[in-house]
Amino acid sequence: MVENKVVAMLLAGGQGSRLKALTRKIAKPAVPFGGKYRIIDFALSNATNSRISDIGILTQYKPFQLNTHIGIGQAWDYDRNVGGLRVLPPFTSEDGGRWYTGTANAIFENIDYLDELNPQYVLILSGDHIYKMDYRQLLKEHQEKGADVTISVIEVPWEEAPRFGIINTDQDNKIVEFDEKPKNPKNNMASMGIYMFNWVELRKYLIKDSKNPNSEHDFGKNVLPDMLNDGKKMYSWNFKGYWKDVGTIRSYWEANMDLIDPDNELNMYDKDWRIYTRNRNLPPHYLSRSSKVRNSLINEGCTVKGEVRNSVFFSDIYIEKGAKINNSVVLSDSIVEAGAEVNNAIILEGVTVKKGDKIGEEGDGNIYVVTKKGFTIE
Amino acid sequence: MENCLGIITMGSMDKQESNFGPLCKKRPIYMLPFGGRYRLIDFTISNMVNHGISTVAVYTGDKIRSTMDHLGNGKPWDLNRRFNGLFLYPPLHNSSSRKGEIAELYSTLDFFNNAKDENVLLIHPNYLGSVNLKEAYAEFIEKDSDMTLIYKKKVDPWGQYVNCDKLIMDKNNKFKNIGINLGTEQEFNMYIGMILLKKKVLLEIVKKAIEDGESTYLKEAIIAYKHEYKINTYEFKGHIEVINDLKNFYDANLNLLSKEISQELFFSGGPVFTKTKDEPSTFYSEDSQVYNSLVANGCIIEGTVENCIVFRGVKIGKNAIVKNSILMQKSVVHDNAIVVNTIMDKYSSIGEGLRITGNSSMPYVVEKSKELRKD
Numbered sequence: 001m002v003e004n005k006v007v008a009m010l011l012a013g014g015q016g017s018r019l020k021a022l023t024r025k026i027a028k029p030a031v032p033f034g035g036k037y038r039i040i041d042f043a044l045s046n047a048t049n050s051r052i053s054d055i056g057i058l059t060q061y062k063p064f065q066l067n068t069h070i071g072i073g074q075a076w077d078y079d080r081n082v083g084g085l086r087v088l089p090p091f092t093s094e095d096g097g098r099w100y101t102g103t104a105n106a107i108f109e110n111i112d113y114l115d116e117l118n119p120q121y122v123l124i125l126s127g128d129h130i131y132k133m134d135y136r137q138l139l140k141e142h143q144e145k146g147a148d149v150t151i152s153v154i155e156v157p158w159e160e161a162p163r164f165g166i167i168n169t170d171q172d173n174k175i176v177e178f179d180e181k182p183k184n185p186k187n188n189m190a191s192m193g194i195y196m197f198n199w200v201e202l203r204k205y206l207i208k209d210s211k212n213p214n215s216e217h218d219f220g221k222n223v224l225p226d227m228l229n230d231g232k233k234m235y236s237w238n239f240k241g242y243w244k245d246v247g248t249i250r251s252y253w254e255a256n257m258d259l260i261d262p263d264n265e266l267n268m269y270d271k272d273w274r275i276y277t278r279n280r281n282l283p284p285h286y287l288s289r290s291s292k293v294r295n296s297l298i299n300e301g302c303t304v305k306g307e308v309r310n311s312v313f314f315s316d317i318y319i320e321k322g323a324k325i326n327n328s329v330v331l332s333d334s335i336v337e338a339g340a341e342v343n344n345a346i347i348l349e350g351v352t353v354k355k356g357d358k359i360g361e362e363g364d365g366n367i368y369v370v371t372k373k374g375f376t377i378e
Numbered sequence: 379m380e381n382c383l384g385i386i387t388m389g390s391m392d393k394q395e396s397n398f399g400p401l402c403k404k405r406p407i408y409m410l411p412f413g414g415r416y417r418l419i420d421f422t423i424s425n426m427v428n429h430g431i432s433t434v435a436v437y438t439g440d441k442i443r444s445t446m447d448h449l450g451n452g453k454p455w456d457l458n459r460r461f462n463g464l465f466l467y468p469p470l471h472n473s474s475s476r477k478g479e480i481a482e483l484y485s486t487l488d489f490f491n492n493a494k495d496e497n498v499l500l501i502h503p504n505y506l507g508s509v510n511l512k513e514a515y516a517e518f519i520e521k522d523s524d525m526t527l528i529y530k531k532k533v534d535p536w537g538q539y540v541n542c543d544k545l546i547m548d549k550n551n552k553f554k555n556i557g558i559n560l561g562t563e564q565e566f567n568m569y570i571g572m573i574l575l576k577k578k579v580l581l582e583i584v585k586k587a588i589e590d591g592e593s594t595y596l597k598e599a600i601i602a603y604k605h606e607y608k609i610n611t612y613e614f615k616g617h618i619e620v621i622n623d624l625k626n627f628y629d630a631n632l633n634l635l636s637k638e639i640s641q642e643l644f645f646s647g648g649p650v651f652t653k654t655k656d657e658p659s660t661f662y663s664e665d666s667q668v669y670n671s672l673v674a675n676g677c678i679i680e681g682t683v684e685n686c687i688v689f690r691g692v693k694i695g696k697n698a699i700v701k702n703s704i705l706m707q708k709s710v711v712h713d714n715a716i717v718v719n720t721i722m723d724k725y726s727s728i729g730e731g732l733r734i735t736g737n738s739s740m741p742y743v744v745e746k747s748k749e750l751r752k753d
Contacts, residue, residue: 035659036659075656268659269658269676269678274656275656277656279654279656281651283414283415283644283650284413284415284673284675285672285674286635286671287668287670287673291668291669293666293668294662294664294666295662295664296661296662297660297662298659298660298662299659299660299675300415300674300675
């Protein structure tokens, strides 16, 4: 008998419109990150490493690549006889079909799934963030406090606090107020969009929220404040460590560059907390006699004959002799031809940078997004 | 390749294990790490699977621990099937049973009888090549052969392939016999340990060999009963590596630094599958200098690397110099160490400031998990 059963619900339907060309064909959680991963791999691997046995993945926006990537969850050990992974897209029923209209609504629409599993706790996750977290610690805190909801929070720089949902607590971390994107924040503890609920309570409030015509059916805006009004026991839990919401082109580029920073907090080489992903079965990469690779991450299948500095490479990339890449993120299957120079760029999948092309200057402060049709400046 | 079983046997490879020094102390030859992230047998199994063979049986030999760990249920090769899939046959140990390839095949008659497939592709996994089996198989079927032996024409001025099996053929390229190359000819037809047979014929030969008690290996049985069967040959024209001693193994690894060879082995016959390790990308530091090397994932490289094959999870420290070497999984070269012409087995390490130099004609081998230190 498994006690303290937790079911994770991973919200993976986000469009991530501010990532522009990166999310033209795929949902934000499917965006490649860090040389061989996709953003969703972090939340999925955290769940696996936290020994969560059931996980539902809520998809909506352009799900094809995401579905292919996840498959039956084999890469994360979610292909199980008992429990495992379910992809939960929107569906039709007697009263017609509906899209998921908000984060809370997405969970509400899948009440049947959760009822069947009948968990004690439901853990709400988002597939948009880069971080490593042991959800068992969150659960422990939740149980010790006897809470109805525990929200994971992180300290953000004061000047960035107005972009986040800020959570005000008393000295015992009991939540007293939600401050969604405040102009004058009272503190700098931001919600990470990771919630541990008692399923019995969450269920009640999801049904209540679904009947409210004025609700946006969002956890942060509607369900959580409603529970607070009713005096439910809500606590925050301070997470310490690397956490990044790669919401924009610039933050995407920066988060990739963090990985080659010597002071990087996100240790990818920790074998006790592996990040898992689907494997492409490519051979090792090859650096030729003429290559010069400095302070960079290189993945399988690449052939480098040119110069690469401060860059993150995905798989199966070909850099010809005499080409120069600086401060760039290069996605899979791209080619940079001889004599081309690329600075501060994100080169998308399958792009060829032609002979003699020059993109960006070192230290010009711009980020260039290179697509098959040319490049744009951020 | 429908209607065909894939069979992997060691032939007489078990007798060669002593040629590999400490590398084969605890592993069979076919489990030797190769090409940065593979084992030799990965190429054989992938080649079978990429040709549509869905039943693969491996006769593992005695040292089965690494085999079990690596092959498991065959998932990396999509051989974890409800029907067919991967079969592992460790040797049976009872006092009455004979040893050797023939006895092992004979002990699995049920497997052959239960399989619906009528043909068999049998490979010794110490030959490495991306052989287009589709063509060989089509020819085998078309000519209604009892068996087809696959060979490669080898020019061998240096006597590198002495003691390899050779096919003796008459003027019309008809098969006559299997002999051993003693280096007396400029060019010879090297038998590359791949054979297509009718299942019926294989079982007949195996039973006869058991009854007559003459042959231990399939090769010997084929020689003994060659007149009773219709034997054809098929010439493979691509690149082949023969891994039968330490030097060959070392050279075959470093040959992958040639683009033509790595392209052919890694890509021409479809992907090479292996057990994945979920390592992150490899990090090259500001001071790293890497030339002409094949590097797998999960490494942290801070020193100089030239003409090397670097496996998954290797660490090379600051100011360390590594040349013409093979660094297997999770091996470590500490700061300021120098490593030349060396094979480092898994989990071994070279201490700070230490110099290790092998001979270019015979590499130095650092045993598995061994830590060499200066004092």
